[in-house]
Amino acid sequence: MSGSIAQAVATEVIELLKSLVRFPSLSHQEAEIADFVEHYVRQAGLPVRRMDNNVYFWLGEGEDRLLLNSHLDVVPPSADHPFDPFEPVEVDGKLYGRGTVDAKASGAAMTTALLSLAREGWRPPNGQVIVALTACEETGGGYNGLEALRPHLPPLQAAIVGEPTCLQPCVAQKGLLILKLHARGRTAHAARPHLGDNAILRAARDIQRLSRFRFDRADPFLGAPTLTVTTIQGGTAHNVVPEHCTFTLDIRTTPAYTHAEIVQLLAGVVESEIEVHSDRFIPVATPVDARIVQACLRANPGSRPFGSPTASDWIFLHDIPTVKLGPGPSERSHTGGEHIELDELVRAVRVYRDIIRHYYALGEASRA
Numbered sequence: 001m002s003g004s005i006a007q008a009v010a011t012e013v014i015e016l017l018k019s020l021v022r023f024p025s026l027s028h029q030e031a032e033i034a035d036f037v038e039h040y041v042r043q044a045g046l047p048v049r050r051m052d053n054n055v056y057f058w059l060g061e062g063e064d065r066l067l068l069n070s071h072l073d074v075v076p077p078s079a080d081h082p083f084d085p086f087e088p089v090e091v092d093g094k095l096y097g098r099g100t101v102d103a104k105a106s107g108a109a110m111t112t113a114l115l116s117l118a119r120e121g122w123r124p125p126n127g128q129v130i131v132a133l134t135a136c137e138e139t140g141g142g143y144n145g146l147e148a149l150r151p152h153l154p155p156l157q158a159a160i161v162g163e164p165t166c167l168q169p170c171v172a173q174k175g176l177l178i179l180k181l182h183a184r185g186r187t188a189h190a191a192r193p194h195l196g197d198n199a200i201l202r203a204a205r206d207i208q209r210l211s212r213f214r215f216d217r218a219d220p221f222l223g224a225p226t227l228t229v230t231t232i233q234g235g236t237a238h239n240v241v242p243e244h245c246t247f248t249l250d251i252r253t254t255p256a257y258t259h260a261e262i263v264q265l266l267a268g269v270v271e272s273e274i275e276v277h278s279d280r281f282i283p284v285a286t287p288v289d290a291r292i293v294q295a296c297l298r299a300n301p302g303s304r305p306f307g308s309p310t311a312s313d314w315i316f317l318h319d320i321p322t323v324k325l326g327p328g329p330s331e332r333s334h335t336g337g338e339h340i341e342l343d344e345l346v347r348a349v350r351v352y353r354d355i356i357r358h359y360y361a362l363g364e365a366s367r368a
Helices: 003-021 032-045 104-118 145-152 197-211 259-267 291-299 313-317 341-368
Strands: 048-049 054-060 063-073 089-091 095-096 127-133 158-161 170-172 177-185 224-234 244-253 273-281 304-310 322-324 339-341
Touching: 003 032, 003 095, 003 244, 003 341, 032 048, 032 054, 032 104, 032 313, 048 145, 054 104, 054 145, 063 104, 063 145, 063 313, 063 341, 095 259, 095 341, 104 127, 104 341, 127 145, 127 341, 145 313, 158 291, 158 341, 177 197, 177 224, 177 259, 177 291, 197 244, 244 259, 259 273, 291 341, 339 341
Parallel strands: 063 127, 063 158, 158 322, 170 304
Antiparallel strands: 048 054, 054 127, 089 095, 095 339, 170 322, 177 244, 177 273, 224 244
């Protein structure tokens, strides 16, 4: 891009992000921001469609389809915002506001990247670039916008999920497996404990076993899964030997194990019955030699693949090569001081543009 065009694009993405921040788009309250995005893209001349409060638009008509996805919803503001969380404030090259990092900056940069490529007359050879800005990513369960939208999209070959990674390519993401363990005993009067079987003591023995347990396999980017006891409930009265004690395991999983394998492993360690409370958030990973990863590395020289402990909508794209990549640090997500460096926001547009171009150039080279 020439200097004047680059400056125009910089102004465009900053103003777009400011507009997005002004919508208090909490999860399940994205209708107004979806209306805005739909109108904005239509006015820019790209075809756009809507499914619920999920908006998607595209460039090109070929079958080699690349998806760029980010989410429109934000978590509720906290009490320590230095400014009105839904009125963007620019200070010393930083833009403050809820969603500036997680993840409206990614959505604004993806949108601006695609619109600027379209204005230049560029088209993906034998392909189609789709940008989908979706709802209800932050809820963690129930309705999810990308999950609901995915069946309505054409077949995809690769994807980028826009979440804050400081524009570094995240190629592996931990999953979450929540287990409830039920220790069973036999009730009796506490004055005659020998007549009972204390379920709390059974649970305690299992917790000790689990504290010594170690996973054998590690992921190269995420290490070994972690296992933490997070809640425990047992007993009904001070003078009754408890017959039931329940405790919860929070397991942050990696692609080195399936969730079913972990359940089977732990069943051989504990006496308690294992109940799978949630296994929705599976671990995901993309090989470093995948075309989309190589395109990300070429678009941002000096960047390095890494693994992330935080979940995202990547789980709904687990069947295709995907990279999580966006401007801003993840540590600023959900904080009162949430803000984005405007230089990084502008750079994100260039990086997304270059990823798209490199992705299709690598595809052309492989077909040559």
